[in-house]
């Protein structure tokens with residue numbers, strides 16, 4: 144739901160937040176973006192078909208296919224690509240720990256590719272991409288990662304691994320841990336993978 148100190152009189156915004164949780168800090172988006180989101184974007188007609196699938200994911204505690212089968216986590220070899228994780232430092236809907244775990248997962252299973260993570264202070268979730276200042280505070284990280292990943296097809300050490308298994312398994316050293324905890328509706332692993340697929344949607 145929209146935090147109590149976030150005042151919004153737009154009924155579409157309230158409905159959306161009631162279904163998903165509030166996805167952005169209102170102060171980070173322009174009035175025109177807020178109007179477009181609420182009145183003109185495809186979000187005004189929200190398909191509900193994905194919810195039975197999301198329910199299965201939440202019940203399993205990790206990503207599963209629409210039939211409830213563990214199809215993705217067991218095939219990390221298919222994710223041979225560089226990744227960049229961006230979390231908002233002002234936690235909303237998901238927490239920075241989700242990208243922390245996803246980054247570790249990829250460093251462990253695809254150590255030959257560049258995997259980076261950024262926590263951008265002041266942002267929540269979708270405002271990372273639609274925020275009025277995203278072009279200054281968020282997009283430069285994406286451009287920088289794309290440029291570095293394009294060199295050598297994303298591989299950072301050829302041949303051999305860049306990240307050690309020991310480093311990938313150090314779970315307690317999140318340098319951004321002061322930004323938020325596990326106060327999310329979904330289990331961390333589910334959010335990690337939802338974020339991962341959001342990332343794939345961005346890069347593909």
Ligand SMILES: [Zn+2]
Pocket residue numbers: 151152153156157169177
């Ligand atoms: Zn609103």
